Amino acid sequence: DAGVTQSPTHLIKTRGQQVTLRCSPKSGHDTVSWYQQALGQGPQFIFQYYEEEERQRGNFPDRFSGHQFPNYSSELNVNALLLGDSALYLCASSSQGRVDTFGSGTRLTVV
């Protein structure tokens, strides 16, 4: 049974560019959450998607946006990249409030 899969695994972008990260949830899960983890820090909640709508949002600017598709997969978009956006971006899936299952993440480096 495949768990949460994220792509790409690594990415290098230039300041000011835009990036799209992708996530496929674990089979049977309908809720997707995105987290940002800076080096040496715990994950920070960005937002959560359920039934193709943003259900909850953390303290992140509007440059961070997302989408959930009918098959429950999700995308995270970040516009106007800043050096401070360099981090590990984690996708987690869950169903009916059960425990979040995390993917291995996408390592984004902004230069």
Added chain:
Amino acid sequence: EDQVTQSPEALRLQEGESSSLNCSYTVSGLRGLFWYRQDPGKGPEFLFTLYSAGEEKEKERLKATLTKKESFLHITAPKPEDSATYLCAVQAESGGGADGLTFGKGTHLIIQP
């Protein structure tokens, strides 16, 4: 605002030397407290969920406990493969079913042979 503070930030133990990790939290109504393990370059791996004060859960050499203000992760006779960063997170009661987690910074645990 929900907050989670973990201590110590780093801990180095000898193999077999038992210890405890602390997680202090403030949350506007606790739905659940979670412990995760994270290996370098990987996503967090679920260990335990605790829901109410007094609850305890065990898995192999790990035991998690919960009070109204903090949680402890006790590690008994650890082995080198227990080396990892241990993350604590809280989930708050909220309307609309939303359940994003608030994480602490983690405790980086090293077990020396």
